[in-house]
């Protein structure tokens with residue numbers, strides 16, 4: 001089955017921060033999961049390179065917009081490389097194949113009679129690249145997200161007839177599962193029920209954008225241009241995507257993962273644009289919460305950012321991934337706190353999972369010739385750990401299909417907690433003193449090793465490095481393409497050699 005997932009296309013006004021990295025890591029975990037499930041995954045990410053915000057940032061740093069874009073885009077590419085993000089397609093909205101797609105799409109929308117020239121007046125936030133709802137008589141209003149002054153605009157723009165799609169959009173946004181999580185639907189329903197207004201899709205006095213054919217002085221509004229990047233990205237090469245052949249390329253996307261601030265664009269404007277062009281709609285839009293620091297949205301404009309490269313150098317990828325995916329409910333805001341981060345990582349990864357792997361492999365090697373214990377008892381299916389493992393596999397898979405990353409990580413950790421409790425209760429270190437118990441100890445240690453194997457596999461989408469290190473400690477060195485045949489009980493080969501224990505995770509100091 002095809003599974004297409006997208007991150008937003010990030011503005012290149014500044015280098016990436018942890019907020020944008022968060023979305024990408026979450027999408028990476030979901031993409032990795034679907035690959036392991038055997039799906040043909042198309043994981044799309046990229047950058048949004050046009051618009052006023054970028055033009056101004058380039059000017060500030062005395063670079064041409066294109067030079068500026070090239071350098072920031074490169075920092076995104078480097079970052080995703082360092083974080084081992086497994087995207088399949090990276091789209092730049094300045095690439096020529098994207099530009100030709102914008103023109104082709106615009107042609108379709110014009111032919112549907114959905115474009116007209118009109119007057120646009122209002123307060124504009126350059127940070128959001130969006131007109132805000134404040135009335136004309138407001139005195140110096142500011143953007144609640146960026147905390148910067150709004151700018152008054154009064155210009156001639158081309159408009160898109162969003163109002164024509166009122167009925168269809170009402171139906172689309174109320175489809176169960178279209179807007180996720182469910183809690184975000186209400187906000188959009190309210191917005192739509194107030195009556196959709198046509199929106200402007202061109203700008204004047206802005207050079208850094210694609211010129212609109214037939215309208216000298218107009219460039220395409222950055223959002224009109226950027227949303228189309230999702231379609232351009234469907235070709236993994238530099239050829240323009242044929243809009244008549246989108247189905248063969250993995251369209252419609254299963255999910256656009258975005259932050260809650262850009263939900264309107266994705267769940268209202270974008271579907272209407274696609275309807276106008278006669279194209280299929282995305283299956284769902286998932287709006288996650290903001291990553292905050294001291295309660296305030298982390299952002300490039302506000303400047304309270306955490307640098308993902310520094311964090312990576314200080315702690316490595318897995319601890320940060322674990323914190324973001326396990327501690328923050330996907331869909332809700334989460335605050336990044338250094339102390340909490342350290343406690344969580346040391347508890348979960350070092351004390352619970354790390355110790356479980358270390359002590360179990362050490363005991364097995366010591367008492368069973370450096371190998372996975374062998375035994376003749378035929379009672380695998382009666383092990384409580386077997387039942388726990390099978391229940392965890394089911395829970396993790398269901399949660400991942402539901403994009404519930406917290407639930408799936410928590411379930412894996414619980415399995416490690418149960419495995420530790422099983423060891424504490426069975427006390428193999430006491431039992432082994434009596435040779436008569438060797439068979440039972442072998443069976444029990446095997447059960448725990450088997451549970452560790454399943455923990456290692458289940459962690460692969462969330463913590464790819466740690467998952468692999470765990471499997472290595474069991475002598476499993478090759479990563480399977482799909483995991484279906486591995487998520488069963490009793491597959492660890494009895495008597496197979498266990499490598500010398502290597503701490504899989506060191507505590508953070």
Ligand code: MSP
Pocket residue numbers: 008009010011012018019020022023048226227228229258259260261262289290291292297298299
């Ligand atoms: N360029 C547009 C998206 C176009 S998609 C066709 C854009 N770019 S952005 O760089 O400003 O934001 C990209 C995403 O990062 C948004 O989904 C936004 O919500 C997210 N985040 C920005 N700051 C964030 C946090 N502090 N926390 C979590 N996500 C954040 O909007």
